[in-house]
Amino acid sequence: MTAEGAPRVPMFADEPVRELRGLAALTDPSDRVAAVIDLPILGARGDGKTQFIVHAIRALRAHTPALLGAEQAMNREVMRSVLDPRSPRPDATPPGAVPHFTFRVRGAGLFARVGIAGALRLLAGLGALVPLVLGASIAALGIALVIAAHAGASGALLAACGALVAAIAIVRARGRLAQLGDVEIVFWDVAGEQVYSAAAADYYALLGALVEARRARAHELGRSYVFAPVLICNPLALGTADSGSPYERLRELLPLFAAHGGGGEPRALVAINRWSVVDPICARGAERDEVVAVTACAHGEPAAAARDVARDVVRACCLDVEDGRDGDVRIDYLRYDTALRASVTTDEHALTYDYEEGPGAFNGRARLRFLSWLVSSGSWSAFATGSSAEPLKAASIRTASLASGAGRSLAGFVMVRLGSSGAAAADPLPEAGTAGFCGAAGTLASCRCSSCSLK
Numbered sequence: 289m290t291a292e293g294a295p296r297v298p299m300f301a302d303e304p305v306r307e308l309r310g311l312a313a314l315t316d317p318s319d320r321v322a323a324v325i326d327l328p329i330l331g332a333r334g335d336g337k338t339q340f341i342v343h344a345i346r347a348l349r350a351h352t353p354a355l356l357g358a359e360q361a362m363n364r365e366v367m368r369s370v371l372d373p374r375s376p377r378p379d380a381t382p383p384g385a386v387p388h389f390t391f392r393v394r395g396a397g398l399f400a401r402v403g404i405a406g407a408l409r410l411l412a413g414l415g416a417l418v419p420l421v422l423g424a425s426i427a428a429l430g431i432a433l434v435i436a437a438h439a440g441a442s443g444a445l446l447a448a449c450g451a452l453v454a455a456i457a458i459v460r461a462r463g464r465l466a467q468l469g470d471v472e473i474v475f476w477d478v479a480g481e482q483v484y485s486a487a488a489a490d491y492y493a494l495l496g497a498l499v500e501a502r503r504a505r506a507h508e509l510g511r512s513y514v515f516a517p518v519l520i521c522n523p524l525a526l527g528t529a530d531s532g533s534p535y536e537r538l539r540e541l542l543p544l545f546a547a548h549g550g551g552g553e554p555r556a557l558v559a560i561n562r563w564s565v566v567d568p569i570c571a572r573g574a575e576r577d578e579v580v581a582v583t584a585c586a587h588g589e590p591a592a593a594a595r596d597v598a599r600d601v602v603r604a605c606c607l608d609v610e611d612g613r614d615g616d617v618r619i620d621y622l623r624y625d626t627a628l629r630a631s632v633t634t635d636e637h638a639l640t641y642d643y644e645e646g647p648g649a650f651n652g653r654a655r656l657r658f659l660s661w662l663v664s665s666g667s668w669s670a671f672a673t674g675s676s677a678e679p680l681k682a683a684s685i686r687t688a689s690l691a692s693g694a695g696r697s698l699a700g701f702v703m704v705r706l707g708s709s710g711a712a713a714a715d716p717l718p719e720a721g722t723a724g725f726c727g728a729a730g731t732l733a734s735c736r737c738s739s740c741s742l743k
């Protein structure tokens with residue numbers, strides 16, 4: 289249960305990275321959500337970032353919290369594509385802006401859809417796994433005694449005790465599950481071509497400032513926080529060279545961005561989004577270094593210009609990759625088709641990929657995989673204690689400012705504590721460049737941000 293009517297708190301009074309717009313519009317929930325998850329979606333132009341976000345929102349069956357102003361407008365825009373797959377796609381993200389889309393999903397509902405592995409993880413987080421396994425083992429021992437050792441009465445008693453322990457563990461876990469708060473998931477639309485340009489340091493700094501502010505607030509409010517980037521891999525855009533495609537450049541940078549997530553094991557996801565074309569491109573027996581011309585064709589519409597891809601590049605980036613570690617960052621792979629239906633016809637050195645867009649929510653096993661990845665990205669033990677119907681009594685606003693220039697180091701991190709009504713949080717966002725928040729309430733001493741220069 290949550291109090292979604294509670295006012296949301298602006299996280300930044302102005303843009304911490306002067307060259308990039310994105311954070312000043314961000315608000316943070318002030319009701320007790322169980323967790324906040326930031327997912328920056330990186331991908332080259334036209335590779336399918338918006339499509340991924342749309343599929344994820346559908347797969348999560350997410351809803352929009354009570355947003356205002358720019359945040360509300362951004363959500364409405366993406367919801368047009370979620371609800372109507374034939375609607376024109378939103379414009380490409382312009383350089384200098386990082387839009388975000390804020391959604392909610394009920395914690396209990398999310399866990400009900402994550403399969404056995406996810407459910408076991410949840411039970412462990414809720415402290416129910418050990419008593420459950422213990423109870424089941426005792427019950428099994430009791431049954432074995434009855435069958436093998438003919439110890440009828442004592443075996444049956446043991447089995448009944450084991451079953452009782454397991455049942456109590458399940459009832460307690462269900463009770464805690466029912467109390468879980470919502471999970472707030474925020475998708476950040478990061479124009480990948482900017483990430484390997486001169487503006488790369490700005491994008492990196494923006495995400496760093498986001499994580500720092502969110503983590504401090506999560507610590508303060510006792511909730512979970514997850515930051516995990518998603519990189520879109522469009523097999524049709526991998527080109528013919530061994531390296532140097534936009535995807536491969538971004539893939540090299542991915543661990544660096546994922547490292548913002550910190551913790552024991554930073555995580556990232558690579559989403560391969562035109563899966564049905566990968567197999568035909570990597571057909572058995574074909575020359576591995578052969579180049580194939582692939583023509584993508586939206587069903588019933590004129591075909592786009594053919595794109596050349598080398599079979600071995602697609603094999604290396606899509607087929608041969610496996611979940612695993614890249615340094616200390618865990619990288620998982622999601623394989624799916626954005627299209628509702630896709631068919632591939634092959635000619636000697638050419639493929640035609642005919643696709644039909646629809647209201648998809650990751651196809652096949654991909655949906656379960658995506659939800660399980662999301663659930664396993666966080667430490668959910670805080671979920672068990674983080675729920676309450678009460679809005680927070682006090683809310684904090686942080687304003688971070690980054691000095692532009694050589695090092696772009698975090699220059700200021702200031703906290704203003706609001707009154708218990710939280711009324712100030714409902715004020716409109718201050719315009720970029722205003723410094724009016726700084727020091728207003730004189731509570732700098734309570735700032736725990738590691739990079740705060742004002743302690």
Ligand SMILES: Nc1nc2c(ncn2[C@@H]2O[C@H](COP(=O)(O)OP(=O)(O)OP(=O)(O)O)[C@@H](O)[C@H]2O)c(=O)[nH]1
Nearest residue numbers: 333334335336337338339377380381584626627643
């Ligand atoms: N479903 C599907 N769409 C494809 C395929 N090939 C090209 N498209 C087109 O790819 C477009 C790109 O999707 P978007 O999700 O808008 O890509 P994006 O990364 O957000 O693009 P920008 O924001 O412009 O950088 C879609 O509008 C489709 O029309 C395909 O194989 N399947």
Ligand SMILES: [Mg+2]
Nearest residue numbers: 337338380381
């Ligand atoms: Mg887009």
